[in-house]
Amino acid sequence: MPSPLSRARAFADRFGLSLPVLMAPMAGSSPPALAAAVAEAGGMGACGAMPFDADGIASWMARFRQMSSGAVQLNLWVPDDAPHRDPAAEAAQAAFLSGFGPAPDIPEGPLLHDFDAQFAAVLAARPNAASSIMGLFRPDQVAALKAAGIAWFATATTLAEGLAAEAAGADAVIAQGAEAGGHRGAFTPADAQARAHVGAFALIPALADALRVPVIAAGGIACGRTAAAALVLGAAAVMPGTALLRTPEAAIAPAWSDALARARPEATVLTRAYTGRPCRVLSNRFTDAAQAPDAPPPAPYPVQRHLTDPLRRAALEAGDTDRMYLLAGQAAGRAQAAPAGDIVTRLWAEAEAALG
Numbered sequence: 001m002p003s004p005l006s007r008a009r010a011f012a013d014r015f016g017l018s019l020p021v022l023m024a025p026m027a028g029s030s031p032p033a034l035a036a037a038v039a040e041a042g043g044m045g046a047c048g049a050m051p052f053d054a055d056g057i058a059s060w061m062a063r064f065r066q067m068s069s070g071a072v073q074l075n076l077w078v079p080d081d082a083p084h085r086d087p088a089a090e091a092a093q094a095a096f097l098s099g100f101g102p103a104p105d106i107p108e109g110p111l112l113h114d115f116d117a118q119f120a121a122v123l124a125a126r127p128n129a130a131s132s133i134m135g136l137f138r139p140d141q142v143a144a145l146k147a148a149g150i151a152w153f154a155t156a157t158t159l160a161e162g163l164a165a166e167a168a169g170a171d172a173v174i175a176q177g178a179e180a181g182g183h184r185g186a187f188t189p190a191d192a193q194a195r196a197h198v199g200a201f202a203l204i205p206a207l208a209d210a211l212r213v214p215v216i217a218a219g220g221i222a223c224g225r226t227a228a229a230a231l232v233l234g235a236a237a238v239m240p241g242t243a244l245l246r247t248p249e250a251a252i253a254p255a256w257s258d259a260l261a262r263a264r265p266e267a268t269v270l271t272r273a274y275t276g277r278p279c280r281v282l283s284n285r286f287t288d289a290a291q292a293p294d295a296p297p298p299a300p301y302p303v304q305r306h307l308t309d310p311l312r313r314a315a316l317e318a319g320d321t322d323r324m325y326l327l328a329g330q331a332a333g334r335a336q337a338a339p340a341g342d343i344v345t346r347l348w349a350e351a352e353a354a355l356g
Helices: 004-014 032-040 054-069 087-095 113-124 139-150 159-170 191-194 200-210 224-232 252-260 285-290 303-307 309-318 339-354
Strands: 044-048 073-079 130-134 153-156 172-176 215-218 237-239 268-271 279-282
Touching: 004 224, 004 237, 004 339, 032 044, 032 054, 032 073, 032 153, 032 339, 044 054, 054 073, 054 113, 087 303, 113 139, 153 159, 159 200, 172 200, 191 237, 191 268, 200 215, 200 224, 215 224, 215 279, 224 237, 224 339, 303 309
Parallel strands: 044 073, 073 130, 130 153, 153 172, 172 215, 215 237
Antiparallel strands: 268 279
């Protein structure tokens, strides 16, 4: 079995990187400047493309290419089946949300961008890698990626998902440990709620032992020590996310950045309250209220995401952390307010030193 460092260097060589460090594709928090800074440091930048239509994906990639010729991945959420709509339940949820912000309208019509059009835009953008979360690309999409020379990184939250990803043709599997901030990447909403809470220390070695393709560690990657630990467990590369949010390139709201700096490992919670799918955020007054026994259950994704849009916008404008959508992993308190390039360079130098 290759040593952790030789495995990591082989991954970097295969994908044209100087550092086996990949930026997590954080939907809504992956501006081109942040991705470019990571790429220019020798890692792989990323875009969480879920919020964008096809034109938005093309525009993001054009801005990235103005700043960097380095490596980049584009990430898409594989859509769930159409949600069951319950008008009475949605009205109850809207009434609950009006206690924390502007009263929302009940959403109608298409609630997501056209997935096939998004995928076509990713193909046209020619990133180094396309990554999936919440499911697998279809066989025709996998074939199209391979024909275009675009690697496919598939997110897995369980061993079963990792095995399915490899069988479907993934070039690498992202092991999303339960420590990770943001949405759980489970293939189904039911699994995201009930089963996909495996920590990185259990998930990474299970996937590394069972798979032939490389494993990319995500969740809790905040410094060289955590990166080194992931490589010892069998990962070939690491994917920090929350660790990059306090960088100037990420340009998140100051109140969010300050909340991350103060966060203890126990300060996060998995909640469906903001989007309808389980998501790790810093707990606050809103998440506490949403989890109270008498609170109405959230609507399914993406209905809940649309219902909470007025609340999330109002809280962000006010800098109100009692209501803000404070995406964060369990290692959030280790995030540093420093340039992104410095963070990934230092992370890898510390990992190399730790591994000897």
